[in-house]
Amino acid sequence: xxxxxxxxxxxxxxxxxxxxxxxxxxxxxxxxxxxxxxxxxxxxxxxxxxxxxxxxxxxxxxxxxxxxxxxxxxxxxxxxxxxxxxxxxxxxxxxxxxxxxxxxxxxxxxxxxxxxxxxxxxxxxxxxxxxxxxxxxxxxxxxxxxxxxxxxxxxxxxxxxxxxxxxxxxxxxxxxxxxxxxxxxxxxxxxxxxxxxxxxxxxxxxxxxxxxxxxxxxxxxxxxxxxxxxxxxxxxxxxxxxxxxxxxxxxxxxxxxxxxxxxxxxxxxxxxxxxxxxxxxxxxxxxxxxxxxxxxxxxxxxxxxxxxxxxxxxxxxxxxxxxxxxxxxxxxxxxxxxxxxxxxxxxxxxxxxxxx
Numbered sequence: 001x002x003x004x005x006x007x008x009x010x011x012x013x014x015x016x017x018x019x020x021x022x023x024x025x026x027x028x029x030x031x032x033x034x035x036x037x038x039x040x041x042x043x044x045x046x047x048x049x050x051x052x053x054x055x056x057x058x059x060x061x062x063x064x065x066x067x068x069x070x071x072x073x074x075x076x077x078x079x080x081x082x083x084x085x086x087x088x089x090x091x092x093x094x095x096x097x098x099x100x101x102x103x104x105x106x107x108x109x110x111x112x113x114x115x116x117x118x119x120x121x122x123x124x125x126x127x128x129x130x131x132x133x134x135x136x137x138x139x140x141x142x143x144x145x146x147x148x149x150x151x152x153x154x155x156x157x158x159x160x161x162x163x164x165x166x167x168x169x170x171x172x173x174x175x176x177x178x179x180x181x182x183x184x185x186x187x188x189x190x191x192x193x194x195x196x197x198x199x200x201x202x203x204x205x206x207x208x209x210x211x212x213x214x215x216x217x218x219x220x221x222x223x224x225x226x227x228x229x230x231x232x233x234x235x236x237x238x239x240x241x242x243x244x245x246x247x248x249x250x251x252x253x254x255x256x257x258x259x260x261x262x263x264x265x266x267x268x269x270x271x272x273x274x275x276x277x278x279x280x281x282x283x284x285x286x287x288x289x290x291x292x293x294x295x296x297x298x299x300x301x302x303x304x305x306x307x308x309x310x311x312x313x314x315x316x317x318x319x320x321x322x323x324x325x326x327x328x329x330x331x332x333x334x335x336x337x338x339x340x341x342x343x344x345x346x347x348x349x350x351x352x353x354x355x356x
Contacts, residue, residue, distance in 0.1 A: 079262035082312060087125075087332070089314065091242040092265035093218040095188070098158050099309055101126025102325065103318035106277065109138035111320040116142025118322045120152050122329045128271075128316045130162035130193060131178055140183035159184065162193040162222060163207070169199055171206025175215055191220040191245060194356070195229050201236045208239050218242040220266070223356070227260040234264060245269040247276075247354055248313055250283060250304060250347040258312075269314035272353060274304055279353040288343050296334045299327060306331045307344045 080089050088096040102119040104112045104127070112135035116127055120143070129139045143159070146152050159182065167174035179187060190207055192200055210216040220243035224230045234240065244261050248254040248270035258268045275283040283289060284300035293303045301317070305328060308315035317328045336344070 077263050077265055079258070079312060080265060080267045082309065084309075084332075089267060091218055091267065092240055093242045095217050095242075097189070097218075097243075097267075097314065098124070098126035099314050100124065100305070100329065100331070101128055101158070101160075101314070101316045102328075103128045103271065103273075103316035104133060104135055104139060105130070105271070105318050107133070107135055107138075107318065107320055109135045111135075112138035113142040113145070114322075115318075115320050115325060117145045118325050119329070120146040120157065122326045124325075124329055125152070125156055126158045126160070126314075126316065128160045128318075129182075130164070131167065131174065131181075132162070132164040132193065136161060136178060136181035137183075140181065144183060154184065158188045160189040160191065161187055162191050163203055164193050165196045165200075168192070168196060168203035171203040172209065174203075175206065175210040179215060186214060187216050189218045189220060189243060190216050191222045191241075191243065194223045195221075195225075195233075197229075197232065201233060204233060204237055208237070211239060220244060222246065222271070225257065227257065230257070230261065240264045241266050243267050243269050243314070245271055247272045247352050248308075249273055249275050249353075250286070250289065250307065250344055251275075251349045251351045252353075253311075253345070253348045254313075255348070267314060268312070269316065270308055271316065273308055273313070273315045274301055274317050276353050286347065288347060292336065292340050292343065295340075296336075298331075298334060301328060302331050302334075303336070306334065306336055307341065310336055310341060311344075 080091065082089050082099050086096075087099055089099050091097050102115060102124050104115060107115055112129065112133075116139050119127070127139055127143070129136050139159070143154075143157060147154060161178050161182065163171060163174045163178075175190065178190065179185070190210070192203055192207075204219070207216060207219040211219060219239060220241040221230065221233065222245040224233070224244060225246060230244070241261075241264065244257065244266055246254050246257060246268065248268065249272055254268055261268065272279075274280045280301075283304060286300075289300045289303055293300045296303070301324075305315050305317060309331070319325050319328065
């Protein structure tokens with residue numbers, strides 16, 4: 001009887017310890033602790049939801065993001081669409097920019113003043129100038145004349161200027177100097193005039209600082225003709241270029257660069273949109289262009305401008321002739337057909353008229 005009693009006690013003790021072992025999740029033989037995976041699953045679901053909202057466009061995000069960098073391309077990728085009703089496009093910086101403007105290349109200070117004034121009277125709301133043109137002061141005077149006469153307010157006009165390569169080492173001072181010459185408190189868009197790998201990143205960073213200071217609204221580049229060169233600067237930037245201004249016209253349509261910059265939400269703007277001085281007649285007399293012009297009862301210049309706009313190129317034809325300026329803006333009452341757009345596209349020769 002004593003042996004049976006002893007074995008009973010031993011058996012009860014074993015059963016007791018076996019039960020404790022099963023209830024102890026930290027015991028050596030305990031099942032894996034699945035409670036640690038639950039938060040991970042919840043976080044993963046939340047992350048997927050956030051990513052989905054980001055892809056579809058988060059309506060709660062601020063309209064302008066001045067800190068969009070190369071690491072945030074997904075939020076701004078895709079070539080911007082033109083709003084023909086309002087004659088504007090929304091840049092990746094969040095600001096609206098007119099899609100048709102007047103260029104002031106090769107105009108004297110006095111010519112620029114008059115051309116800007118006439119352009120604003122005609123309906124233009126985009127003005128393009130540059131430090132190296134030597135006419136920023138004239139542009140500012142033309143703008144002020146239009147403001148004084150009640151034609152426009154400063155806020156209705158989009159001013160673009162460019163920083164010249166010799167100013168790249170002193171970018172902060174260059175921004176302030178352009179502001180002073182133009183006679184304005186802010187510039188809507190400033191762009192680097194040419195690629196210059198030696199110091200263009202420093203100049204671009206100066207423009208970024210000016211955005212932070214409220215002196216510039218948007219920034220961009222001009223005369224970057226190779227994807228690798230464009231990416232070189234983008235990879236060093238905090239703010240993505242809103243715009244790339246390159247020579248673009250029916251004989252040089254900038255397709256490669258236009259496709260490339262779409263990943264950054266960057267838009268193309270055409271300089272020499274009509275071929276540039278000395279080459280306009282080459283385009284105006286092109287059989288395809290003149291035939292389309294005849295079909296619509298408009299000029300060859302108007303056909304080319306309309307092609308730029310329908311192709312998604314911001315267009316800035318320049319002129320010192322008031323009647324030509326009025327004609328250049330009168331392109332909203334006709335539209336090129338798909339066939340005519342295809343005919344214009346077929347004119348591509350990858351032929352630039354300038355060598356700079």
